[in-house]
Amino acid sequence: MAARGKVSDARAGVRQRKWLIKSAAARWSHPRGAIHAGAIHAGAIHAGAIHAGAIHAGAIHAGAIHAGAIHAGAIHAGASEIHLIALECEKTDFFSPLWLLPVVL
Structure with missing residues (x-):
C-alpha cells in the first residue's frame, strides 16, 4: 500500500508541475502586449x-x-511601409540594438 501511495503522489506532483507550466505560459501569452516564445501574440x-x-x-x-x-x-x-520605428524601453534601461527598425508590411 505504501508503494501505491508514493506512485500516486509522484503523479500528483507531475500534474501540479504541468499545471504551473501551463499557467505561466498563459500569463506570458496574455494579449496585453506580452510576447510568447519569440513570436508576436495574436492581436499584435x-x-x-x-x-x-x-x-x-x-x-x-x-x-x-x-x-x-x-x-x-x-x-x-x-x-x-513604416521606415523608422523607435523602440524605447520604459521599464528598463535597456535600449534595443534595433531601435531604428525598418519594417515593410
Whole structure:
C-alpha cells in the first residue's frame, strides 16, 4: 500500500508541475502586449498594419515598449511601409540594438 501511495503522489506532483507550466505560459501569452516564445501574440498585427500591443524584434520584454508599443507618429492608417520605428524601453534601461527598425508590411 505504501508503494501505491508514493506512485500516486509522484503523479500528483507531475500534474501540479504541468499545471504551473501551463499557467505561466498563459500569463506570458496574455494579449496585453506580452510576447510568447519569440513570436508576436495574436492581436499584435491587425488588418495589415501594426496594432498597438507588440512588435517582434527577436524578443521584446512584456511592457518594455514605450507608448503602447510603437513610438508616437510611427503608425499611419493604410500605410504600406513604416521606415523608422523607435523602440524605447520604459521599464528598463535597456535600449534595443534595433531601435531604428525598418519594417515593410
